[in-house]
Amino acid sequence: MSAVAFTGTSVMDVDAAKVRGAGSNVHFDKVSVAYGAHVVLHPLSLDIAPGEILAMIGPSGSGKTTALRAVAGFVRPASGRIRIGATDVTDLPPYERGLGMVVQNYALFPHMRVEDNVAFGLRAQGADKALVTERVKDALGTVGMSAYARRYPRELSGGQQQRVAIARALAVRPRVLLLDEPLSALDAQIRRNMVEEIARLHRSLPGLTILYVTHDQTEALTLADKIAIMRDGRVCSHGPTTELYRRPPNRFTAEFLGRANLLPVTIVEGVGSKGFATARHGDKMLTGAGRDEKTGAKSLLCIRPQHLSLTADSEHTNRIVGTLREVHWQGELTHLMLDVDGTPVRISATRLPMALPEPGATVPLFFTPADTSLVPEDAGV
Amino acid sequence: MPPAALLALLFFYPLALIARQAFLDDSGVANFAEVIHVLHSRFFLNALVNTVSISVAATAGCLVVGLVLALILAFVPFPGSGFIAQLIDTFIALPTFLVTLAFTFLYGSAGMLNTGLMEAFSLPLPPVDFLYSAWGVVLAEVTVYTPFILRPLLAAFSLVDRGQIEAASVLGARPFRIVRQVILPAAIPALIAGGSLCLLLTVNEFGIVLFIGAKGVITLPLLIYGKAIQESAYQVACIIAVVNIALSLGLFSLYRIAAGRLGS
Numbered sequence: 001m002s003a004v005a006f007t008g009t010s011v012m013d014v015d016a017a018k019v020r021g022a023g024s025n026v027h028f029d030k031v032s033v034a035y036g037a038h039v040v041l042h043p044l045s046l047d048i049a050p051g052e053i054l055a056m057i058g059p060s061g062s063g064k065t066t067a068l069r070a071v072a073g074f075v076r077p078a079s080g081r082i083r084i085g086a087t088d089v090t091d092l093p094p095y096e097r098g099l100g101m102v103v104q105n106y107a108l109f110p111h112m113r114v115e116d117n118v119a120f121g122l123r124a125q126g127a128d129k130a131l132v133t134e135r136v137k138d139a140l141g142t143v144g145m146s147a148y149a150r151r152y153p154r155e156l157s158g159g160q161q162q163r164v165a166i167a168r169a170l171a172v173r174p175r176v177l178l179l180d181e182p183l184s185a186l187d188a189q190i191r192r193n194m195v196e197e198i199a200r201l202h203r204s205l206p207g208l209t210i211l212y213v214t215h216d217q218t219e220a221l222t223l224a225d226k227i228a229i230m231r232d233g234r235v236c237s238h239g240p241t242t243e244l245y246r247r248p249p250n251r252f253t254a255e256f257l258g259r260a261n262l263l264p265v266t267i268v269e270g271v272g273s274k275g276f277a278t279a280r281h282g283d284k285m286l287t288g289a290g291r292d293e294k295t296g297a298k299s300l301l302c303i304r305p306q307h308l309s310l311t312a313d314s315e316h317t318n319r320i321v322g323t324l325r326e327v328h329w330q331g332e333l334t335h336l337m338l339d340v341d342g343t344p345v346r347i348s349a350t351r352l353p354m355a356l357p358e359p360g361a362t363v364p365l366f367f368t369p370a371d372t373s374l375v376p377e378d379a380g381v
Numbered sequence: 382m383p384p385a386a387l388l389a390l391l392f393f394y395p396l397a398l399i400a401r402q403a404f405l406d407d408s409g410v411a412n413f414a415e416v417i418h419v420l421h422s423r424f425f426l427n428a429l430v431n432t433v434s435i436s437v438a439a440t441a442g443c444l445v446v447g448l449v450l451a452l453i454l455a456f457v458p459f460p461g462s463g464f465i466a467q468l469i470d471t472f473i474a475l476p477t478f479l480v481t482l483a484f485t486f487l488y489g490s491a492g493m494l495n496t497g498l499m500e501a502f503s504l505p506l507p508p509v510d511f512l513y514s515a516w517g518v519v520l521a522e523v524t525v526y527t528p529f530i531l532r533p534l535l536a537a538f539s540l541v542d543r544g545q546i547e548a549a550s551v552l553g554a555r556p557f558r559i560v561r562q563v564i565l566p567a568a569i570p571a572l573i574a575g576g577s578l579c580l581l582l583t584v585n586e587f588g589i590v591l592f593i594g595a596k597g598v599i600t601l602p603l604l605i606y607g608k609a610i611q612e613s614a615y616q617v618a619c620i621i622a623v624v625n626i627a628l629s630l631g632l633f634s635l636y637r638i639a640a641g642r643l644g645s
Binding site for chain 2: 072073074098100103104105108109125168169
């Protein structure tokens with residue numbers, strides 16, 4: 001039922017213009033959270049611009065959910081202030097912060113019909129009956145759930161329940177929408193569809209500021225304008241999504257945000273005027289995009305698996321040699337696992353030569369300098 | 382079959398003997414005149430009204446106190462709240478009249494409260510005199526039977542998704558609205574089950590009423606005791622007992638239905 005419900009969902013755009021929240025910026029000013037002596041969030045300073053989607057990603061226990069709960073008002077910072085728009089909300093209870101929130105397990109009220117779930121926040125805020133009716137209709141229309149208004153949550157699929165949860169959060173026209181692993185409870189196919197639905201929703205609600213917490217890098221890459229990568233209670237990198245992916249500032253970011261091949265290199269010639277440095281890997285001289293690498297410095301050359309090729313062309317001026325170990329066919333993609341001077345290297349390709357070499361064969365690999373990024377080996381993470 | 386026969390012998394046979402004694406005379410002939418006479422008697426009607434009013438008042442008190450305590454213990458945790466929840470449980474294990482005995486030390490004519498007030502305000506007579514009345518019985522029953530409400534409520538509250546409470550709060554709901562619209566609907570089966578059990582137990586309560594000995598407060602169990610033991614009026618006692626049993630079975634059916642819903 002759910003798979004059908006998600007196809008052809010142009011309904012997501014219907015009436016969306018009416019459900020516009022007045023997006024506000026969120027400002028973390030040295031916010032830290034501790035449970036007793038255990039610090040779970042080290043002083044965090046971060047801004048989310050109005051209308052921006054910031055994805056906080058990181059492994060379990062990295063502090064991302066704690067940061068979100070501090071914005072929601074469920075966790076009291078040990079130090080620092082949180083501002084939403086011009087309001088310092090640090091000392092405000094959750095019900096006075098003007099937020100919307102969607103969590104992993106939907107948290108719909110099981111004894112209420114869909115329409116009453118969506119109306120809950122409006123009624124709690126004392127909206128009059130006509131406004132409640134109008135907003136519920138708009139919010140359900142926005143997420144394509146108008147036909148399910150009279151149903152109970154138990155009569156809906158997981159994906160449909162999550163849409164209702166989003167409608168419930170949007171109905172109050174929140175200043176900021178908090179999404180805490182909202183798709184984690186859904187199966188893979190529905191999750192992929194829901195990511196696209198949320199992206200479409202945000203395009204139709206460009207003013208809505210969203211803080212999106214997830215451990216799924218695909219969701220973050222698809223949805224976020226900016227990403228903050230958390231580790232051990234700290235932000236280890238923060239920036240525009242494409243920039244962070246293409247030019248990871250440290251090893252953890254390179255490996256956490258997408259797959260990365262990291263070849264150990266020594267800088268032979270520092271970054272020139274075009275932004276490239278020359279580096280040595282074994283007996284091979286390679287060119288990579290750098291920042292301010294100095295001659296003689298140890299570094300890692302980051303190459304994404306899809307940027308490695310088995311065939312040479314005029315742009316693929318970098319060449320290394322590896323030994324093919326395994327081939328994994330996954331339908332849309334084929335993954336080749338190789339060994340390059342002791343470093344495991346992966347190639348992901350949609351199209352490969354008809355006759356692949358046998359495992360154990362030595363194969364040349366080519367890549368473009370512009371598709372690489374030099375990552376400091378000792379970036380402090 | 383043997384377990385069923387044993388059950389019949391131990392449980393249903395004594396009940397059948399009571400019913401026989403209530404509706405048949407010594408020669409084994411049905412005699413409903415005495416039944417009608419007893420059911421219309423002033424002492425029976427008084428006892429019935431006392432039984433129902435005290436049990437309803439006590440159950441209402443248990444529901445209110447149990448709900449407030451359960452909300453605090455489940456949603457406003459404080460150091461030692463787990464220990465207190467366990468401590469309240471121990472009341473279930475105690476004989477009911479022990480609480481009454483403790484109440485006489487606290488609120489009786491020579492109890493701590495009255496002695497303290499008399500000394501503090503130089504009063505000639507004990508000022509607090511509710512214990513030896515229907516209110517004293519109600520208070521004692523509330524104290525004894527509140528755990529029977531508390532236990533299923535705590536179980537129901539433990540199943541309430543904290544995410545729902547947080548979502549409601551973020552959406553703008555204040556604590557009272559959250560209790561009313563999010564938490565209580567989840568607890569209704571527990572309230573009905575606990576309330577039915579309380580009603581059942583308070584209808585049949587004997588020890589507390591006897592121990593307090595409140596003047597003019599005669600309930601059905603106390604009336605059965607008086608008729609059978611003190612007046613040797615066994616048929617009258619059995620007629621009242623049949624009414625008491627019918628009342629209990631009705632309440633027990635309500636409890637089972639509610640408990641079934643709670644379990645499902």
